[in-house]
Amino acid sequence: MPLYLNDDQTMLQDTARTFLAEEGSIQKQLRKYRDMNCKDGFGHALWRQFGEMGFTGILVAEEDGGLGLGHVEAGIVLEEIGRNLTPSPFLTTAIGAVEALRETPHRQRWLPGILSGETVAALAIDEGAKHRPEGIALTAERCGNGFRLSGAKQFVVQGASADLFVVAAKAEEGPTLFVVEKDAGGLEVEGVRLADSSIAARLTFEGVEVDADAVIGDVGQGGAVLDRVLNGVRAGAASEMVGVASGSMALTVDYLRQRKQFGKLIGEFQALQHRAAHLYSEVEIARAAALKAQQLLDEGSDEAELFVSVAKAKAGMVSTLAVQEGVQMHGGVGMTDEYDIGLYMKRDRVLNELFGDVNYHAERVARLRGY
Amino acid sequence: MSDLESFRQDVRSWLEANCPPEMREPVRDEADLCWGGRNASFKNDAQRRWLELMAERGWTVPDWPRDYGGGGLSPAEAKILKQEMARIGARSPLYSFGISMLGPALLKYGTEAQKRRFLPEIARGEIRWCQGYSEPNAGSDLASLQTRAEDRGDNWVVNGQKVWTSYADKADWIFCLVRTEPKAPKHKGISFLLFDMATEGVSTRPIRLISGASPFCETFFDEVRVPRDQVVGEINKGWDVAKYLLGHEREMISGMGVAPGADGTLGRLLADKAGRDGEGRIADPFLRVDIARFDIDALAFGAMSERFLDELKAGRAHPAQPSMMKYAGTELNKRRNEIVMLAGGADFLEWESEASRGGKTAREWLRSKANSIEGGTSEIQLGIVAKRILELPGS
Numbered sequence: 001m002p003l004y005l006n007d008d009q010t011m012l013q014d015t016a017r018t019f020l021a022e023e024g025s026i027q028k029q030l031r032k033y034r035d036m037n038c039k040d041g042f043g044h045a046l047w048r049q050f051g052e053m054g055f056t057g058i059l060v061a062e063e064d065g066g067l068g069l070g071h072v073e074a075g076i077v078l079e080e081i082g083r084n085l086t087p088s089p090f091l092t093t094a095i096g097a098v099e100a101l102r103e104t105p106h107r108q109r110w111l112p113g114i115l116s117g118e119t120v121a122a123l124a125i126d127e128g129a130k131h132r133p134e135g136i137a138l139t140a141e142r143c144g145n146g147f148r149l150s151g152a153k154q155f156v157v158q159g160a161s162a163d164l165f166v167v168a169a170k171a172e173e174g175p176t177l178f179v180v181e182k183d184a185g186g187l188e189v190e191g192v193r194l195a196d197s198s199i200a201a202r203l204t205f206e207g208v209e210v211d212a213d214a215v216i217g218d219v220g221q222g223g224a225v226l227d228r229v230l231n232g233v234r235a236g237a238a239s240e241m242v243g244v245a246s247g248s249m250a251l252t253v254d255y256l257r258q259r260k261q262f263g264k265l266i267g268e269f270q271a272l273q274h275r276a277a278h279l280y281s282e283v284e285i286a287r288a289a290a291l292k293a294q295q296l297l298d299e300g301s302d303e304a305e306l307f308v309s310v311a312k313a314k315a316g317m318v319s320t321l322a323v324q325e326g327v328q329m330h331g332g333v334g335m336t337d338e339y340d341i342g343l344y345m346k347r348d349r350v351l352n353e354l355f356g357d358v359n360y361h362a363e364r365v366a367r368l369r370g371y
Numbered sequence: 372m373s374d375l376e377s378f379r380q381d382v383r384s385w386l387e388a389n390c391p392p393e394m395r396e397p398v399r400d401e402a403d404l405c406w407g408g409r410n411a412s413f414k415n416d417a418q419r420r421w422l423e424l425m426a427e428r429g430w431t432v433p434d435w436p437r438d439y440g441g442g443g444l445s446p447a448e449a450k451i452l453k454q455e456m457a458r459i460g461a462r463s464p465l466y467s468f469g470i471s472m473l474g475p476a477l478l479k480y481g482t483e484a485q486k487r488r489f490l491p492e493i494a495r496g497e498i499r500w501c502q503g504y505s506e507p508n509a510g511s512d513l514a515s516l517q518t519r520a521e522d523r524g525d526n527w528v529v530n531g532q533k534v535w536t537s538y539a540d541k542a543d544w545i546f547c548l549v550r551t552e553p554k555a556p557k558h559k560g561i562s563f564l565l566f567d568m569a570t571e572g573v574s575t576r577p578i579r580l581i582s583g584a585s586p587f588c589e590t591f592f593d594e595v596r597v598p599r600d601q602v603v604g605e606i607n608k609g610w611d612v613a614k615y616l617l618g619h620e621r622e623m624i625s626g627m628g629v630a631p632g633a634d635g636t637l638g639r640l641l642a643d644k645a646g647r648d649g650e651g652r653i654a655d656p657f658l659r660v661d662i663a664r665f666d667i668d669a670l671a672f673g674a675m676s677e678r679f680l681d682e683l684k685a686g687r688a689h690p691a692q693p694s695m696m697k698y699a700g701t702e703l704n705k706r707r708n709e710i711v712m713l714a715g716g717a718d719f720l721e722w723e724s725e726a727s728r729g730g731k732t733a734r735e736w737l738r739s740k741a742n743s744i745e746g747g748t749s750e751i752q753l754g755i756v757a758k759r760i761l762e763l764p765g766s
Contacts, residue, residue: 002446002447002450002681002682002685003674003677003678003681004678004681004682004687253761253763256763257762257763257764265764267763267764268763268764268765270754272763273753273754273757273758273761273763274750274753274754276761276763277695277698277753277754277756277757278698278753280695280756280760280761281695281698281699281756282699284695285668285671285672285674285699288671288674288675288677288678288679289670289671289674289675291674291678292674292677292678306670307670307674309667310666310667310670310671310674311671313667314667314668314671317667361667362660362663362667363663365666365667365670366652366653366659366662366663366666367652369638369639369666370638370639370642371639371641371642371647371653371659371662371663
């Protein structure tokens with residue numbers, strides 16, 4: 001399989017690009033919901049449109065009413081989300097939850113709402129300031145016919161508006177994933193606005209009781225499911241960061257073509273040309289890395305995990321470079337809220353942190369490569 | 372089974388049966404590379420046999436047309452051959468500027484007679500080519516070259532000097548940029564000539580480099596007579612051929628960014644050298660971070676190389692993309708060599724000892740510094756990307 005988009009994928013890209021440039025633009029979505037101080041931080045109307053377009057069902061099997069496509073296709077949509085800084089529950093819902101619920105009985109309950117863009121899902125994994133899914137402390141104790149969950153979660157992106165949470169817990173038998181509904185007794189959800197004006201949540205589980213059938217897969221076997229979920233959302237986040245980097249670079253290169261100083265377009269200065277060209281090169285490499293990771297995931301390759309970490313780390317480094325160069329090359333106006341470039345910087349920071357930062361993934365690469 | 376799958380099976384079993392075990396060992400030094408040529412020196416019989424077997428199938432140039440000595444493979448088939456060779460660690464049977472540089476230019480710009488004359492002998496490794504581009508006063512500003520070729524009826528007569536001619540002292544023929552119209556603007560008076568290095572008036576002098584080796588030469592032309600039919604493309608339009616060929620040269624050099632071997636990651640190669648802790652991690656935590664960060668960049672660049680080659684074969688790559696690849700690949704390779712030196716410490720500083728195999732690592736480290744200079748410096752590549760891809764204004 002060649003490492004570029006095939007004809008169908010290119011068509012999807014054209015569709016997603018046009019649709020998100022129009023409907024998902026910074027003006028229509030990010031600024032609008034930020035400036036109205038929306039408690040969800042995104043537009044439900046657009047999420048329903050995602051449903052109409054079929055985007056919500058990219059990873060859902062055809063027999064369940066989805067498109068039965070793969071991570072490459074999900075990445076295509078996410079790159080456009082990143083380019084437009086579109087606030088959207090796509091990553092956590094259409095990749096995270098769909099991967100978690102794959103081949104489980106929970107599908108019947110949740111997939112129809114996800115497909116139509118009515119339902120929002122969030123991943124409750126992190127418990128501290130940093131992503132450490134290996135050390136989950138939230139406990140799941142046996143209790144009657146089910147379990148009692150106790151502990152706390154943080155950085156639950158889209159958590160404030162989620163209808164369901166995929167919760168990583170520690171049972172006696174080992175790591176276990178649960179589906180928990182938003183109105184479960186003993187669950188407290190506190191929405192928190194992040195630097196990029198998206199809304200995450202802090203969750204407190206005070207003896208939240210769930211039935212045994214809330215378990216995703218088997219008790220004690222949540223590790224493999226969590227890996228599958230994380231592989232998907234990390235690769236997806238990589239694509240979104242490629243989009244953030246591309247959008248930021250496009251704004252910046254445009255600015256270099258327009259801004260005059262010393263009687264010249266500043267894009268004529270070699271000091272800036274070379275930095276812009278270096279950035280271009282890095283963005284291209286990051287895009288290839290993300291696509292490679294997604295192709296390997298779709299093939300079910302043993303190497304997928306390694307390339308997912310490579311992609312998340314590389315896209316993270318490149319996206320940070322893109323936004324830093326973006327603000328710097330814009331000069332003073334880059335610091336103003338009026339210009340969009342600063343919004344890219346904020347989004348990059350959140351996406352870098354989400355599902356493991358560059359250092360976290362560098363550590364994984366080292367371990368997976370045996371050093 | 373799909374056609375491609377059965378092709379893969381055929382390739383796999385053919386390689387299994389025909390690739391000599393010696394040719395599956397990692398390349399250790401220059402002598403392990405087979406360059407072919409009229410005076411080819413083979414390290415052993417396996418090397419000679421491997422070249423002959425592969426050339427017979429046209430697999431030294433798998434995607435060239437069969438009429439010109441190639442394998443006639445589709446891009447997908449050529450990729451499979453490459454993957455299957457990598458799977459068993461098979462060496463490339465032939466290293467050749469004829470394959471990586473001149474061949475593509477001849478395929479695009481050569482006459483039918485030129486293609487039939489030159490391509491098959493390139494494919495079989497019978498003629499070793501060198502590249503006459505740079506001159507003492509034409510480095511980054513290559514188009515200002517001054518080597519003259521004058522029209523004297525049946526022949527062109529060449530006078531002048533080239534520099535940094537890789538392996539000129541070992542090459543059989545040269546592809547050479549010469550000025551045929553001194554009065555024209557600098558890009559418009561250049562022609563692309565081919566001639567035999569054994570022609571009277573050609574002489575070479577190796578240049579000793581900081582690595583101690585002399586892979587490059589100065590090359591002198593004194594009244595060298597070149598038959599008229601040995602011009603590629605139109606007279607005075609050689610710059611088009613030159614640029615097209617440079618794209619391929621850059622593509623070749625960018626390949627250096629992809630670490631050799633089936634397992635291309637640096638960490639695995641260096642962990643034992645650098646020392647491990649009780650849990651098998653590289654003991655020096657800072658070196659471990661350097662290596663992991665390098666591996667991320669190298670694996671990501673590996674994906675980029677795969678994408679670039681796939682796009683190139685499908686005719687989907689931007690024409691200036693080789694500049695980006697050359698820039699990124701060579702900067703990566705320099706960084707790789709720095710980390711290797713760091714990991715090896717004093718062992719890798721030895722210059723002549725047997726243990727260091729004659730200072731192999733240190734010499735490679737020094738050699739790598741040329742990567743971002745030869746074939747157009749990193750700064751030249753960045754300038755090309757800025758202007759041709761990002762369309763930033765010219766100064």
